Amino acid sequence: MIATLKLSAAMRNLRIRTLTAQQFWILGLSVLLVLLPFSVRLDGRAHADWLQFLGRFHPSLVHLPIGMLVLLPFLELAGTARQGLREAAGFVLHLALATGFVTLVFGILLAYGSGVMGATVTLHMWGGTVLLIELLACVTVRPAWISRQSRRVYPALLGISLLTLTWTAHQGGSLTHGSDYLTRYMPSPLKEFFPTASAASDAAYLGSVYMRSIHPIFDAKCVACHGANKEQGGLRLDFYDLFIKGGEDGAVVAPRNPDRSLLLQRVTLSPTDKHFMPSEGRTPLTADDIAALRAWILAGASPTATTVPGIAATGEKADVPVQPVGDYSYLMNDIRQMQRSQGTKLVPVSATPSDGLILRTIDAASTFDDTQLARLQRFAPFIVDAELGRTAVTDDCFDTLSKFTNLRALHLEDTGITGRTMGKLSSLSQLTYLNLSGTSVTSDALAPLKGMPNLRHIYLFDTPADPATASPNSAVGSTH
């Protein structure tokens, strides 16, 4: 109490003598604060380096006033019981005001110096300004609260300040971490209550290559800084029209000319280059991303084109996420024994056991029949590729094959199958490749396979089956 009195007395002695004079002073400072954002216009252009150097202390400095302000209500509450804490509360409030002012100035230096602009930047700046004005008001009304002249004004003002603080801090967090930082990994029941902002995009272009392959890259890697929130360099990549318009350095794409497109230049620089994008150690674009961008720009960077050479059409590129198979190492002795006795091979796809095994029959193709296949059942879940071309298997093989639950590729070319019982394959959810060339499979036999979502490559060369009536998702005569 004494310290607070002394402090306010000192303040009076220094600058203001009467209450009206203090009010006048606070009012003047508030007007100054309100004018501050207007006096520095954010133009999306970077300014002197030293501004940025100082400004970059803003994100660390900002935690000082935040901590103090969060502490303040607890001090005030505890102060009702312990006098010393109440005095401390007054000191903390003044200190928060002082550090808050420095933080605001540094924040403006950061925004102005780095050339950042955008809706969130503006909101964050105004939040900080309003918070400071509220704190000034708190300082003004607190003596009246202490002397119990007005019991409600100070707590109310303090409450408002804390709300303002929360909101402003959230805007700041969105600037550094991206606006979906909090919501990205939110459990889906919660998500329904928080519609995410990233849904905003050009609905008119739905279904185009731009929406399917290009915009998602921007959304994931660029929009955090080049979006509605930040507009770094005056550039926004969240909407096609804004993207085409470019930033302060002009257009960022030259349609049909990837090499002269600033966008591609900046993402393909050496990661240590000052101009490399995404900057400040954010996740760089993958080679696939860059290849897709290049192909899209080469084809004219159109927002509506639905096919672009080099970018796979819907569903084609997105290979089925490969399901890892279990570790077959414990079966090694059985496999060796089988290989010796049967002459067929089970070959690892790669050095990683979870990539599975290839069933290779070529050395014993003429004698490999349904009985031999049936003997492989215990290895069935590990076989991802069955090379049964030119073997002696018949339609009975589908009984065994339906137990090859992880099968991705099935070669049956030049065998005696007719496909009568081929429907048994429909339980193989991983199957993407089916080669029936040179068999007597008819289009009727193919009908049961129509519902298989992943079966994209069916080969029917030299069969009675008419390719035109094969399942619509098959890639007859065109592989990729």
Next chain:
Amino acid sequence: MKQHPLCSDCENLVTPLDLPVPRAVKNEWAAIETRRRFLGRSGKVLGWAALAGLFGEMGLRSNAGEAEVKAPSLERGNNLDLPNFAPKAKRAIYLFMSGGPPQMDLFDYKPNLAAQFNEDMPDSIRGNQQLTGMTAGQAHFPVAPSHWPFGQHGQNGTWVSNLLPYCARMVDDLTIIKTTNTDAINHEPAIMLMNTGNMNAGKPCLGAWLAYGLGGMNDNLPTFIVLQTRTNPKENNQPVSSRLWGSGFLSSEYAGVGLRSGADPVLYLADPAGVDRDVRRKLLDTVEEINRQTLAQVGDPETNSRIAQYEMAFRMQSSVPELIDISKEPPSTWDLYGPEAKEPGTFAYNCLLARRMAERGVRFTQIYKRGWDVHDNAVGMLPILCQETDRGAYALVTDLKRRGLLDDTLVIWAGEFGRTVYSQGGLTQDNYGRDHHPRCFTTWMAGGGVRPGITYGETDEYSYNVVKDPVHVRDFNATILHCLGIDHNRFTYKFQGLDQKLTSPVPASVVQGLLA
């Protein structure tokens, strides 16, 4: 008379201290060459050698510290843990255009050159390049625009010369690389570099590396087969020697097996009259026994290779006749490949064989076509060369595709370098010649692992220098290995104290832009 220091005349023995070097140095030598120092140093050397031996035994030398679980090796005795990752392609077919096809007459479309006919190419384009002896003396480097018009084909509107009407039909399946480049400007070093990753002989070629690393898929056929296309005497045929498919420091089991380009691809394949299979078997068993004795006495691992090769030859006696029996091919084959494919030794015939080998599990097939070395009369020769090769290459890719084999087969089309935009010798209105050009040339790939329908890289307006996205031979080979599931940096063989690899000592990288 002063005696030479290496003279063996012991009476007047000369020590290194008698050499004409400054006294200070001699004093230093004398001070350091003490017995104590010699023994100490020897001890250290022995210690390190022992440690290296221990590390080698414990398998710490290569791939140490890898956490992932290793698939147990089933097929091969050597424990290479290959493929490193699940491959897109199981096998590869390499169409080698020996001599250096001219990129600006086939794929690298430069329409602006027509206006510069017979104008000298600016010196700045050539820079300080050292040219071959064939054109280094030329006073002028007259620009020779391509004699043939180009057309746009496929979904991408890819420019292809009218010389390649069949190739134009399949551009949507091709990955065309305009910026392949090499270090060598003459045939032998360039073709060695392309095939073995090194200009000097003695290194294993791509196919040998694959045979060593991945092994075979069919026990009855070689893992790596080389097919020669019959030469056309009108063409300028550069020699193609077996060291291009040699195994270098790898065991000779991994070398390519060359099939002859005539009607009889393997000589003496049929047993002579009166010798039946059993007699042949007994003969081989006896030879093997003798070979095993030699191996026990001498211990040369090449003896093992020889035993394996005899066995392979025996099995090939039954597998090769089936392989080359094209009489049962359906009519659609001849519609696609053309009647030429019935004639053994033609490029189309070899392409058909390559398809049959792919079906039968040959890991790597390489077809050599010679004659692309068009130093003069390019206008006369190129239509012949294209007519010989265009349809076969198209038929191969298309056939693999319709039979479902292109998904896991990588087809490669490349020469050892490109050709110059300026004319070698006189440039006339209707003819020109082209010299060797290593700085950029066009190649293509198709199938398993590569991105179809794209053109990769850009060259300058003279098709002389790479402007964007260069693909060095080493990067090219690294990419091929990648498609087959091999990390080119981990695939090494210790020889002469080095971890040798196909992509040789200079760092190479997989060209991500080419991958599907």
